[in-house]
Amino acid sequence: xxxxxxxxxxxxxxxxxxxxxxxxxxxxxxxxxxxxxxxxxxxxxxxxxxxxxxxxxxxxxxxxxxxxxxxxxxxxxxxxxxxxxxxxxxxxxxxxxxxxxxxxxxxxxxxxxxxxxxxxxxxxxxxxxxxxxxxxxxxxxxxxxxxxxxxxxxxxxxxxxxxxxxxxxxxxxxxxxxxxxxxxxxxxxxxxxxxxxxxxxxxxxxxxxxxxxxxxxxxxxxxxxxxxxxxxxxxxxxxxxxxxxxxxxxxxxxxxxxxxxxxxxxxxxxxxxxxxxxxxxxxxxxxxxxxxxxxxxxxxxxxxxxxxxxxxx
Amino acid sequence: xxxxxxxxxxxxxxxxxxxxxxxxxxxxxxxxxxxxxxxxxxxxxxxxxxxxxxxxxxxxxxxxxxxxxxxxxxxxxxxxxxxxxxxxxxxxxxxxxxxxxxxxxxxxxxxxxxxxxxxxxxxxxxxxxxxxxxxxxxxxxxxxxxxxxxxxxxxxxxxxxxxxxxxxxxxxxxxxxxxxxxxxxxxxxxxxxxxxxxxxxxxxxxxxxxxxxxxxxxxxxxxxxxxxxxxxxxxxxxxxxxxxxxxxxxxxxxxxxxxxxxxxxxxxxxxxxxxxxxxxxxxxxxxxxxxxxxxxxxxxxxxxxxxxxxxxx
Numbered sequence: 001x002x003x004x005x006x007x008x009x010x011x012x013x014x015x016x017x018x019x020x021x022x023x024x025x026x027x028x029x030x031x032x033x034x035x036x037x038x039x040x041x042x043x044x045x046x047x048x049x050x051x052x053x054x055x056x057x058x059x060x061x062x063x064x065x066x067x068x069x070x071x072x073x074x075x076x077x078x079x080x081x082x083x084x085x086x087x088x089x090x091x092x093x094x095x096x097x098x099x100x101x102x103x104x105x106x107x108x109x110x111x112x113x114x115x116x117x118x119x120x121x122x123x124x125x126x127x128x129x130x131x132x133x134x135x136x137x138x139x140x141x142x143x144x145x146x147x148x149x150x151x152x153x154x155x156x157x158x159x160x161x162x163x164x165x166x167x168x169x170x171x172x173x174x175x176x177x178x179x180x181x182x183x184x185x186x187x188x189x190x191x192x193x194x195x196x197x198x199x200x201x202x203x204x205x206x207x208x209x210x211x212x213x214x215x216x217x218x219x220x221x222x223x224x225x226x227x228x229x230x231x232x233x234x235x236x237x238x239x240x241x242x243x244x245x246x247x248x249x250x251x252x253x254x255x256x257x258x259x260x261x262x263x264x265x266x267x268x269x270x271x272x273x274x275x276x277x278x279x280x281x282x283x284x285x286x287x288x289x290x291x292x293x294x295x296x297x298x299x300x301x302x303x304x305x306x307x308x309x310x311x312x313x
Numbered sequence: 314x315x316x317x318x319x320x321x322x323x324x325x326x327x328x329x330x331x332x333x334x335x336x337x338x339x340x341x342x343x344x345x346x347x348x349x350x351x352x353x354x355x356x357x358x359x360x361x362x363x364x365x366x367x368x369x370x371x372x373x374x375x376x377x378x379x380x381x382x383x384x385x386x387x388x389x390x391x392x393x394x395x396x397x398x399x400x401x402x403x404x405x406x407x408x409x410x411x412x413x414x415x416x417x418x419x420x421x422x423x424x425x426x427x428x429x430x431x432x433x434x435x436x437x438x439x440x441x442x443x444x445x446x447x448x449x450x451x452x453x454x455x456x457x458x459x460x461x462x463x464x465x466x467x468x469x470x471x472x473x474x475x476x477x478x479x480x481x482x483x484x485x486x487x488x489x490x491x492x493x494x495x496x497x498x499x500x501x502x503x504x505x506x507x508x509x510x511x512x513x514x515x516x517x518x519x520x521x522x523x524x525x526x527x528x529x530x531x532x533x534x535x536x537x538x539x540x541x542x543x544x545x546x547x548x549x550x551x552x553x554x555x556x557x558x559x560x561x562x563x564x565x566x567x568x569x570x571x572x573x574x575x576x577x578x579x580x581x582x583x584x585x586x587x588x589x590x591x592x593x594x595x596x597x598x599x600x601x602x603x604x605x606x607x608x609x610x611x612x613x614x615x616x617x618x619x620x621x622x623x624x625x626x
Contacts, residue, residue, distance in 0.1 A: 297610035
């Protein structure tokens with residue numbers, strides 16, 4: 001007896017920007033469980049795929065589109081997610097899952113009430129080293145954590161004006177990737193104890209941030225996020241333990257224990273995200289963890305805001 | 314058959330400042346279910362009550378003290394709460410329950426693991442009008458909300474330097490009272506959509522804040538917090554509905570429907586807090602709702618930070 005293969009789930013991409021073109025569309029194309037059925041974009045969609053001007057237009061025109069993957073900036077995301085959930089569609093959210101923590105909690109509640117899948121993604125949790133690092137740290141005593149997440153904003157966010165406006169998170173847009181990975185691998189809960197946010201005098205969001213976390217006992221985690229990096233990005237987490245030092249580099253693509261590299265399977269972050277979304281849909285489950293965004297909100301609340309020199313794009 | 318009256322629970326106050334003297338100590342004195350057994354204060358305790366220099370010293374010297382009420386500023390509160398929970402004591406937290414949202418989640422988890430009661434208090438939720446307002450709004454369609462929370466910081470926070478330092482919350486220290494009351498009475502969940510925080514150029518925290526919330530549909534809530542108020546404080550919430558206007562004034566002590574005052578029972582906010590804590594202890598239950606603090610963190614994250622004229626105490 002053979003199983004009848006399930007028809008691929010028709011999915012729409014909402015917000016056809018850099019991340020959608022670089023990651024989501026190739027990942028969907030490679031995944032037999034999904035089929036890109038439509039896009040929503042005001043600035044042009046994808047060749048050969050039906051495009052709509054708004055989420056509302058898509059929801060009305062295409063009742064067959066079971067799932068929406070929301071790739072637009074965080075501020076307009078809530079209304080799109082709300083409309084999709086209200087229309088009984090499953091929703092996948094790019095990170096961060098909202099412009100506020102409260103709206104993520106609201107979407108979580110709405111999706112439960114509507115009995116649809118909500119997947120608040122953190123792509124860095126799907127880095128090749130995430131699972132192996134979590135497993136390696138699980139039984140060890142941690143004695144120190146150092147996070148460096150530094151990149152050139154001109155290279156990675158060219159012309160993305162929204163990241164510099166209030167609510168755009170600034171350097172926490174990449175920094176939240178580090179926090180999502182750290183919170184996934186660290187066996188003890190951490191909370192922020194101090195923060196300095198460096199905000200260019202002509203911008204509303206930080207270009208750099210220095211954070212200190214504690215587990216309430218002896219463990220301290222230091223994190224430095226910086227968008228002024230030149231000469232190649234540094235995306236790494238180093239964890240000292242009683243049984244050696246774990247290093248994750250290249251955003252978690254590579255893993256070292258006491259300097260020796262471990263071999264890793266690497267399906268790619270976004271292919272693995274859609275694999276996970278497919279599993280959630282098959283199970284009728286959701287996955288919503290606002291903790292990385294909570295740490296960012298805590299940093300804005302607890303942090304000292306420092307004005308630094310203007311930044312011109 | 315008569316019930317044997319339960320012995321009063323020995324409780325300690327940690328942090329003997331203005332709020333402890335004005336509110337907590339009289340409320341405990343008036344409640345037959347509690348007995349003030351000790352205090353922790355570096356600057357002097359209460360006449361006739363044993364005082365300790367630190368939480369650790371109290372926990373070691375007085376294993377009979379079953380519960381601690383933590384009244385110190387939010388930043389040192391986590392370590393005290395952690396130590397108390399680790400020693401198997403029940404804990405009541407003044408508002409806000411922490412300097413960060415993450416630490417509230419950590420304490421919540423710790424208290425569950427230790428099987429002790431954790432009560433993260435929001436005293437404004439015990440205002441006389443809180444319950445009646447919630448009940449009155451429950452079945453109505455809300456069309457607008459306006460919150461004004463304005464007081465003279467020199468009168469209400471004399472010499473409290475910590476409120477002006479990073480993490481001290483500034484005008485959100487009183488403003489969070491409004492948010493705790495609003496979130497308790499509003500039948501629909503709200504999230505912040507914009508905020509302006511006015512920060513004096515010589516301080517780290519805002520002296521005023523203007524907030525806008527939405528339920529994602531037609532309902533908008535506007536809130537104005539201001540510490541520069543002269544001539545009497547304004548602590549009020551006005552809610553327009555399809556069946557009239559509800560007004561709460563004096564921090565929720567009084568309630569009006571279309572201008573007509575409703576009679577209310579008023580045990581007092583702090584006596585009612587200790588009544589609730591007594592009930593939680595009797596039931597072996599906890600009450601931890603971080604939502605008001607989440608809204609504040611969201612405001613710092615999403616809000617525009619505006620520099621305003623210096624403030625001298």
